[in-house]
Amino acid sequence: MKILLAEDDQRLGKLIMYKLKKEYDSVDWVQDGEAAYDYAITSPYDVLILDWMMPKMDGISVSQKLRQSGYHGGILMLTAKDEVPDRIYGLEAGCDDYLTKPFEFSELMARLRALSRRSIRMYQDSIIQIQDLHINQSTHEVIVNNQLIELTPREYQLLLLLAKNANYILSKDVIIDAIWGIDQYITTNTIEAFIGSLRKKLDTDNPKKYIQTIRGAGYKLVK
Structure with a gap:
Protein backbone atom coordinates (compact mmCIF):
# COMPACT_ATOMS: atom_id res chain seq x y z
CA MET A 1 0.00 0.00 0.00
CA GLN A 124 -11.96 -1.73 -9.92
CA ASP A 125 -14.22 0.91 -11.48
CA SER A 126 -11.52 3.52 -12.00
CA ILE A 127 -11.31 3.34 -15.82
CA ILE A 128 -13.13 5.95 -17.89
CA GLN A 129 -13.52 5.03 -21.58
CA ILE A 130 -14.78 7.46 -24.22
CA GLN A 131 -14.35 6.31 -27.83
CA ASP A 132 -10.61 5.48 -28.13
CA LEU A 133 -9.77 7.48 -25.00
CA HIS A 134 -8.99 5.56 -21.79
CA ILE A 135 -8.30 7.29 -18.48
CA ASN A 136 -7.03 5.19 -15.58
CA GLN A 137 -7.86 7.14 -12.44
CA SER A 138 -5.73 4.93 -10.20
CA THR A 139 -2.51 5.32 -12.21
CA HIS A 140 -3.33 8.60 -14.04
CA GLU A 141 -2.40 6.96 -17.34
CA VAL A 142 -4.14 8.33 -20.43
CA ILE A 143 -4.27 6.21 -23.59
CA VAL A 144 -5.58 7.46 -26.93
CA ASN A 145 -5.85 5.12 -29.90
CA ASN A 146 -3.69 2.55 -28.03
CA GLN A 147 -0.94 5.09 -27.40
CA LEU A 148 0.12 6.40 -23.98
CA ILE A 149 -0.21 10.20 -23.79
CA GLU A 150 2.02 12.20 -21.46
CA LEU A 151 0.07 14.94 -19.66
CA THR A 152 1.07 17.48 -17.05
CA PRO A 153 -0.82 17.30 -13.71
CA ARG A 154 -3.05 20.25 -14.68
CA GLU A 155 -3.74 18.82 -18.12
CA TYR A 156 -4.73 15.54 -16.52
CA GLN A 157 -7.05 17.33 -14.08
CA LEU A 158 -8.66 19.25 -16.94
CA LEU A 159 -9.14 16.14 -19.06
CA LEU A 160 -10.61 14.19 -16.13
CA LEU A 161 -13.03 17.01 -15.33
CA LEU A 162 -14.22 17.14 -18.95
CA ALA A 163 -14.45 13.34 -19.18
CA LYS A 164 -16.53 13.05 -16.02
CA ASN A 165 -18.90 15.62 -17.51
CA ALA A 166 -18.78 14.29 -21.10
CA ASN A 167 -21.34 15.88 -23.45
CA TYR A 168 -21.97 18.67 -20.91
CA ILE A 169 -20.71 22.19 -21.49
CA LEU A 170 -18.35 23.48 -18.79
CA SER A 171 -17.79 27.21 -18.62
CA LYS A 172 -14.34 28.66 -18.01
CA ASP A 173 -15.44 29.84 -14.56
CA VAL A 174 -16.60 26.33 -13.63
CA ILE A 175 -13.26 24.89 -14.78
CA ILE A 176 -11.27 27.48 -12.83
CA ASP A 177 -13.30 26.84 -9.67
CA ALA A 178 -13.01 23.04 -9.95
CA ILE A 179 -9.28 22.87 -10.66
CA TRP A 180 -7.69 25.97 -9.17
CA GLY A 181 -10.34 27.10 -6.68
CA ILE A 182 -12.14 30.39 -6.43
CA ASP A 183 -9.36 31.94 -4.32
CA GLN A 184 -6.77 31.60 -7.11
CA TYR A 185 -6.38 34.32 -9.72
CA ILE A 186 -6.50 32.44 -13.02
CA THR A 187 -7.41 34.21 -16.27
CA THR A 188 -9.55 32.78 -19.05
CA ASN A 189 -6.44 32.97 -21.27
CA THR A 190 -4.85 30.36 -19.02
CA ILE A 191 -7.80 28.02 -19.60
CA GLU A 192 -7.57 28.56 -23.37
CA ALA A 193 -3.86 27.71 -23.26
CA PHE A 194 -4.46 24.47 -21.35
CA ILE A 195 -7.29 23.47 -23.70
CA GLY A 196 -5.05 24.12 -26.71
CA SER A 197 -2.21 22.06 -25.25
CA LEU A 198 -4.56 19.22 -24.32
CA ARG A 199 -6.07 19.16 -27.81
CA LYS A 200 -2.66 18.86 -29.45
CA LYS A 201 -1.82 15.84 -27.34
CA LEU A 202 -5.17 14.10 -27.75
CA ASP A 203 -5.69 14.80 -31.44
CA THR A 204 -2.18 14.04 -32.76
CA ASP A 205 -2.50 11.36 -35.47
CA ASN A 206 -6.10 10.89 -34.36
CA PRO A 207 -9.03 11.75 -36.66
CA LYS A 208 -11.42 12.13 -33.71
CA LYS A 209 -11.65 15.56 -32.07
CA TYR A 210 -12.56 15.06 -28.45
CA ILE A 211 -12.84 18.61 -27.08
CA GLN A 212 -15.27 21.06 -28.65
CA THR A 213 -15.44 24.80 -28.07
CA ILE A 214 -18.98 26.07 -27.60
CA ARG A 215 -18.71 29.75 -28.46
CA GLY A 216 -19.77 32.00 -25.61
CA ALA A 217 -20.46 29.03 -23.31
CA GLY A 218 -17.32 26.96 -22.71
CA TYR A 219 -16.01 23.50 -23.61
CA LYS A 220 -17.27 19.94 -23.72
CA LEU A 221 -15.74 16.53 -24.31
CA VAL A 222 -17.76 14.59 -26.87
CA LYS A 223 -18.60 10.93 -26.30
Whole structure:
Protein backbone atom coordinates (compact mmCIF):
# COMPACT_ATOMS: atom_id res chain seq x y z
CA MET A 1 0.00 0.00 0.00
CA LYS A 2 1.31 3.43 -0.95
CA ILE A 3 0.66 6.12 1.67
CA LEU A 4 1.07 9.91 1.73
CA LEU A 5 1.30 11.62 5.12
CA ALA A 6 0.66 15.37 5.29
CA GLU A 7 1.53 16.65 8.78
CA ASP A 8 3.31 19.90 9.65
CA ASP A 9 4.14 18.96 13.25
CA GLN A 10 7.76 17.77 13.03
CA ARG A 11 7.70 15.59 16.14
CA LEU A 12 4.40 13.90 15.32
CA GLY A 13 5.28 13.55 11.64
CA LYS A 14 8.57 11.77 12.41
CA LEU A 15 6.82 9.46 14.86
CA ILE A 16 4.05 8.55 12.41
CA MET A 17 6.60 7.97 9.64
CA TYR A 18 8.60 5.66 11.93
CA LYS A 19 5.50 3.61 12.70
CA LEU A 20 4.26 3.52 9.10
CA LYS A 21 7.58 2.42 7.63
CA LYS A 22 7.62 -0.59 9.94
CA GLU A 23 4.41 -1.76 8.21
CA TYR A 24 4.57 -0.36 4.67
CA ASP A 25 7.31 -0.06 2.06
CA SER A 26 6.11 3.09 0.31
CA VAL A 27 5.43 6.12 2.52
CA ASP A 28 5.97 9.79 1.68
CA TRP A 29 5.76 12.76 4.05
CA VAL A 30 4.98 16.40 3.20
CA GLN A 31 4.46 19.30 5.58
CA ASP A 32 1.94 21.62 3.95
CA GLY A 33 -1.35 21.36 2.09
CA GLU A 34 -0.12 22.53 -1.31
CA ALA A 35 2.59 19.88 -1.35
CA ALA A 36 0.04 17.26 -0.30
CA TYR A 37 -2.23 18.16 -3.19
CA ASP A 38 0.63 18.20 -5.73
CA TYR A 39 1.96 14.82 -4.57
CA ALA A 40 -1.47 13.20 -4.52
CA ILE A 41 -2.53 14.43 -7.94
CA THR A 42 0.68 13.24 -9.63
CA SER A 43 1.18 9.86 -7.95
CA PRO A 44 -1.33 7.04 -7.30
CA TYR A 45 -1.51 6.83 -3.50
CA ASP A 46 -3.81 4.25 -1.94
CA VAL A 47 -4.42 6.27 1.22
CA LEU A 48 -3.75 9.86 2.28
CA ILE A 49 -3.33 10.89 5.92
CA LEU A 50 -4.11 14.60 6.13
CA ASP A 51 -3.74 16.89 9.11
CA TRP A 52 -6.69 19.30 9.27
CA MET A 53 -4.61 22.39 10.14
CA MET A 54 -1.64 22.81 7.79
CA PRO A 55 0.21 25.76 6.22
CA LYS A 56 -0.71 26.98 2.71
CA MET A 57 -3.84 24.79 2.40
CA ASP A 58 -5.74 23.04 5.18
CA GLY A 59 -6.61 19.35 5.03
CA ILE A 60 -10.28 20.00 4.28
CA SER A 61 -9.42 22.09 1.22
CA VAL A 62 -6.94 19.46 0.04
CA SER A 63 -9.60 16.76 0.36
CA GLN A 64 -12.19 18.82 -1.52
CA LYS A 65 -9.83 19.66 -4.39
CA LEU A 66 -8.62 16.08 -4.74
CA ARG A 67 -12.15 14.70 -4.93
CA GLN A 68 -13.03 17.31 -7.56
CA SER A 69 -9.93 16.28 -9.50
CA GLY A 70 -10.93 12.61 -9.48
CA TYR A 71 -8.86 11.15 -6.65
CA HIS A 72 -10.57 7.93 -5.51
CA GLY A 73 -8.18 6.67 -2.85
CA GLY A 74 -8.85 6.70 0.88
CA ILE A 75 -8.51 9.90 2.89
CA LEU A 76 -8.01 9.81 6.66
CA MET A 77 -8.22 13.17 8.47
CA LEU A 78 -6.16 13.79 11.61
CA THR A 79 -7.31 16.61 13.87
CA ALA A 80 -7.76 17.83 17.41
CA LYS A 81 -11.33 18.86 16.53
CA ASP A 82 -13.65 16.29 18.06
CA GLU A 83 -17.08 17.90 17.90
CA VAL A 84 -19.76 16.13 15.85
CA PRO A 85 -20.26 19.12 13.47
CA ASP A 86 -16.51 19.07 12.71
CA ARG A 87 -16.64 15.36 11.89
CA ILE A 88 -19.63 15.85 9.62
CA TYR A 89 -17.87 18.75 7.87
CA GLY A 90 -14.81 16.60 7.26
CA LEU A 91 -16.81 13.69 5.86
CA GLU A 92 -18.79 15.98 3.56
CA ALA A 93 -15.50 17.41 2.28
CA GLY A 94 -14.56 13.99 0.92
CA CYS A 95 -12.80 12.34 3.85
CA ASP A 96 -13.46 8.63 4.38
CA ASP A 97 -12.48 8.48 8.02
CA TYR A 98 -11.60 10.73 10.93
CA LEU A 99 -9.11 10.24 13.78
CA THR A 100 -8.84 12.72 16.64
CA LYS A 101 -5.57 13.62 18.34
CA PRO A 102 -4.14 12.19 20.52
CA PHE A 103 -4.63 8.68 19.17
CA GLU A 104 -3.27 5.17 19.59
CA PHE A 105 -1.11 3.96 16.70
CA SER A 106 -2.83 0.59 16.77
CA GLU A 107 -6.08 2.38 15.91
CA LEU A 108 -4.37 4.36 13.14
CA MET A 109 -3.07 1.14 11.60
CA ALA A 110 -6.47 -0.55 11.82
CA ARG A 111 -8.15 2.39 10.09
CA LEU A 112 -5.50 2.40 7.35
CA ARG A 113 -6.07 -1.29 6.65
CA ALA A 114 -9.82 -0.69 6.40
CA LEU A 115 -9.32 2.24 4.02
CA SER A 116 -6.94 0.17 1.89
CA ARG A 117 -9.56 -2.55 1.42
CA ARG A 118 -12.14 0.08 0.48
CA SER A 119 -9.74 1.73 -2.00
CA ILE A 120 -9.03 -1.56 -3.78
CA ARG A 121 -12.75 -2.06 -4.39
CA MET A 122 -13.10 1.47 -5.73
CA TYR A 123 -10.15 1.07 -8.12
CA GLN A 124 -11.96 -1.73 -9.92
CA ASP A 125 -14.22 0.91 -11.48
CA SER A 126 -11.52 3.52 -12.00
CA ILE A 127 -11.31 3.34 -15.82
CA ILE A 128 -13.13 5.95 -17.89
CA GLN A 129 -13.52 5.03 -21.58
CA ILE A 130 -14.78 7.46 -24.22
CA GLN A 131 -14.35 6.31 -27.83
CA ASP A 132 -10.61 5.48 -28.13
CA LEU A 133 -9.77 7.48 -25.00
CA HIS A 134 -8.99 5.56 -21.79
CA ILE A 135 -8.30 7.29 -18.48
CA ASN A 136 -7.03 5.19 -15.58
CA GLN A 137 -7.86 7.14 -12.44
CA SER A 138 -5.73 4.93 -10.20
CA THR A 139 -2.51 5.32 -12.21
CA HIS A 140 -3.33 8.60 -14.04
CA GLU A 141 -2.40 6.96 -17.34
CA VAL A 142 -4.14 8.33 -20.43
CA ILE A 143 -4.27 6.21 -23.59
CA VAL A 144 -5.58 7.46 -26.93
CA ASN A 145 -5.85 5.12 -29.90
CA ASN A 146 -3.69 2.55 -28.03
CA GLN A 147 -0.94 5.09 -27.40
CA LEU A 148 0.12 6.40 -23.98
CA ILE A 149 -0.21 10.20 -23.79
CA GLU A 150 2.02 12.20 -21.46
CA LEU A 151 0.07 14.94 -19.66
CA THR A 152 1.07 17.48 -17.05
CA PRO A 153 -0.82 17.30 -13.71
CA ARG A 154 -3.05 20.25 -14.68
CA GLU A 155 -3.74 18.82 -18.12
CA TYR A 156 -4.73 15.54 -16.52
CA GLN A 157 -7.05 17.33 -14.08
CA LEU A 158 -8.66 19.25 -16.94
CA LEU A 159 -9.14 16.14 -19.06
CA LEU A 160 -10.61 14.19 -16.13
CA LEU A 161 -13.03 17.01 -15.33
CA LEU A 162 -14.22 17.14 -18.95
CA ALA A 163 -14.45 13.34 -19.18
CA LYS A 164 -16.53 13.05 -16.02
CA ASN A 165 -18.90 15.62 -17.51
CA ALA A 166 -18.78 14.29 -21.10
CA ASN A 167 -21.34 15.88 -23.45
CA TYR A 168 -21.97 18.67 -20.91
CA ILE A 169 -20.71 22.19 -21.49
CA LEU A 170 -18.35 23.48 -18.79
CA SER A 171 -17.79 27.21 -18.62
CA LYS A 172 -14.34 28.66 -18.01
CA ASP A 173 -15.44 29.84 -14.56
CA VAL A 174 -16.60 26.33 -13.63
CA ILE A 175 -13.26 24.89 -14.78
CA ILE A 176 -11.27 27.48 -12.83
CA ASP A 177 -13.30 26.84 -9.67
CA ALA A 178 -13.01 23.04 -9.95
CA ILE A 179 -9.28 22.87 -10.66
CA TRP A 180 -7.69 25.97 -9.17
CA GLY A 181 -10.34 27.10 -6.68
CA ILE A 182 -12.14 30.39 -6.43
CA ASP A 183 -9.36 31.94 -4.32
CA GLN A 184 -6.77 31.60 -7.11
CA TYR A 185 -6.38 34.32 -9.72
CA ILE A 186 -6.50 32.44 -13.02
CA THR A 187 -7.41 34.21 -16.27
CA THR A 188 -9.55 32.78 -19.05
CA ASN A 189 -6.44 32.97 -21.27
CA THR A 190 -4.85 30.36 -19.02
CA ILE A 191 -7.80 28.02 -19.60
CA GLU A 192 -7.57 28.56 -23.37
CA ALA A 193 -3.86 27.71 -23.26
CA PHE A 194 -4.46 24.47 -21.35
CA ILE A 195 -7.29 23.47 -23.70
CA GLY A 196 -5.05 24.12 -26.71
CA SER A 197 -2.21 22.06 -25.25
CA LEU A 198 -4.56 19.22 -24.32
CA ARG A 199 -6.07 19.16 -27.81
CA LYS A 200 -2.66 18.86 -29.45
CA LYS A 201 -1.82 15.84 -27.34
CA LEU A 202 -5.17 14.10 -27.75
CA ASP A 203 -5.69 14.80 -31.44
CA THR A 204 -2.18 14.04 -32.76
CA ASP A 205 -2.50 11.36 -35.47
CA ASN A 206 -6.10 10.89 -34.36
CA PRO A 207 -9.03 11.75 -36.66
CA LYS A 208 -11.42 12.13 -33.71
CA LYS A 209 -11.65 15.56 -32.07
CA TYR A 210 -12.56 15.06 -28.45
CA ILE A 211 -12.84 18.61 -27.08
CA GLN A 212 -15.27 21.06 -28.65
CA THR A 213 -15.44 24.80 -28.07
CA ILE A 214 -18.98 26.07 -27.60
CA ARG A 215 -18.71 29.75 -28.46
CA GLY A 216 -19.77 32.00 -25.61
CA ALA A 217 -20.46 29.03 -23.31
CA GLY A 218 -17.32 26.96 -22.71
CA TYR A 219 -16.01 23.50 -23.61
CA LYS A 220 -17.27 19.94 -23.72
CA LEU A 221 -15.74 16.53 -24.31
CA VAL A 222 -17.76 14.59 -26.87
CA LYS A 223 -18.60 10.93 -26.30
